[in-house]
Amino acid sequence: MDTTLCPDCGALAEVQWRDVMESTDGPIEHAKIMCVSGHWFLLPVEHLVQPTPTPVERRRSPARWG
Numbered sequence: 001m002d003t004t005l006c007p008d009c010g011a012l013a014e015v016q017w018r019d020v021m022e023s024t025d026g027p028i029e030h031a032k033i034m035c036v037s038g039h040w041f042l043l044p045v046e047h048l049v050q051p052t053p054t055p056v057e058r059r060r061s062p063a064r065w066g
């Protein structure tokens, strides 16, 4: 699951979907997020914040194991 932080309250927020939207600068990928407090936002994915600064990057990729 994709998670980020709520721009409003700073709580953990879930990325519900992403979509590419046209803008004056060209198509930009946006994400709809909703936090645990019920706030939701539609914002460019580049504005998404990493939930926690993890010292060790533990990648759990959805990749196929064989």
Ligand SMILES: [Zn+2]
Pocket: 006, 007, 008, 009, 010, 011, 035, 036, 037, 038, 039
């Ligand atoms: Zn919030």
